[in-house]
Amino acid sequence: MDTMKRLGGDAFAPQTTYLNSASTGLIPAAGVAAMHEGVQATAAGRPLDHFRDVEAARAAFARLAGVPARQVATGASVAVYAGLIAASLPDGAEVLLSEDDFSSLVNPFHSRPGLKVRTVALEDLADSVRPGTDLVAFSQVQSADGRIAAVDAVREAARAHGARTLVDASQSAGWLPLPQADFLVAVGFKWLMGPRGITYLVVPEDLGGLTPLLAGWVAGEQPWDSCYGPVAELAHSARRFDISPSLYSYAGAVAGFELLDHLGIAAVRAHDAALADRFRAGLAELGHTPVHAPGSAIVSVPGLGARQPQLSAAGIEVSDRAGNLRASFHLYNSSDDVDRLLHSLT
Known part of the structure; x- marks a missing residue:
């Protein structure tokens, strides 16, 4: 197969030159149809069982992460799960973050009173882990410029000092193999090509010592028996960290996973x-000269961010991030898309 042609085939029908998956991925036609069917069924008073879609999406993400489905929780945002992890840390715990990482990942640690937060350059993360560091939190791929973190080196440094790792794979899940980490979090609406409203959290086999502060009825071992009063028995798996799901979103998410599996x-x-x-x-x-990010599907060009409105008006969708023109490429793009963007930049 010619890798410079679209891999998505007839699954997508973009009406623009869409090079903005780092913001929002395109949803396959099958996903759009599944959500439409769900909404229509609900409007007609015959709701479908989309909880099966939640479990299908959980299992699909687990396969990508290389873990059992019981280690995957489903929620709504990176910030919620970063906040849950931040809340689990004892007073005085040291958290090491990378500079200019995405706010949803880092802000919960800055907002949690009693933590010692250190921030260093991405390339210095591994060398900056020290005795007393409790958690290292960073993105596998940086949102602003596409740089890929040295995840293995950071993980080994963290283990050597008894620290745990939290990796945000929102900009990598769907095109880059997912790393091993104590905690892994990723949204489902970018490279995974699902709708907004879904985030996945991978926890250790022992559930990572997290307190299920946000647990509602869906976090019960028997959810339909957990609708009233305190939940008598929390799920014995990561599902105890589930947030009540946006069901139509999961109906759409399954199609994206099926395409990636194929x-x-x-x-x-x-x-x-x-x-x-x-x-x-x-x-x-x-x-x-773009930001140096070899191997990344995200290319960020300093000084050209202001061109984004002009390009959008011409039907070319990219992003302006931190003053950079950010283009991001996925399976529904082709060499013609790249060449059109380049021509517009001359």
Whole structure:
């Protein structure tokens, strides 16, 4: 298969040159149809059992993460789960963060009273873990510029000092193999091509010592027997950290996972990276130097962020992030998309 053509086939029908998966991924037609069917059924008074979709999505993310489904919780945002982890830390615990990481990941630790928060450059994370560090929290791929963290080095440094790791895979899940971490969190609406309203959390086999502060009825071992009064028995799995689900979103999410399962992450990664490299090569010919992020599906070009409104008006969707023009490539993109963006930047 020519990796410079779209991998998505007829699953997508973009009406723009859409190069903005780092903000929101396109939803496959099958996902749109599933959500539409769910809404129509509810409007007609015949709601479908979308809780099966929740479990299907949980299992699919677990396969990507290489863990049993019992270690995956489903919720609504990275900030909620980062806050849950922050709340589990004792007073005086030290949390190590990377500079300019996404706010949903880092702000809960700054907001939690009693924590010692240190922030260092992404490339200095591994060398900055020290005795007394309790948690290292960082993104596998940086939202602003696509840089890929040295996850293995950070994890080994954390283990050497008795610290745990929290990795945000929101900008990597769906095109990059997911890393091993004590805690792993990722939204479902970017490269996983689901609707907004879904976030996945992977916890250790022993559930990581987290207190299920947000537990409601869906967190019960028998949810339908846990609707009234205190939940008598919390789920024995990560489901005790579930947040009441946005059911239509999960109906749409399953289609994205099915497409990724069919294509394989290795093929998607090769496709996305090839398009990003084509864009980098074209930028060099135009005299522009992107942020150094080899192998990333995200390309960020300093000084060109202000061009985003003009490009959008021309039907080319990219982002302006921290003053950078950010283009992000996924399976529904082709070399023609890259070339159109490059031509518009001349």
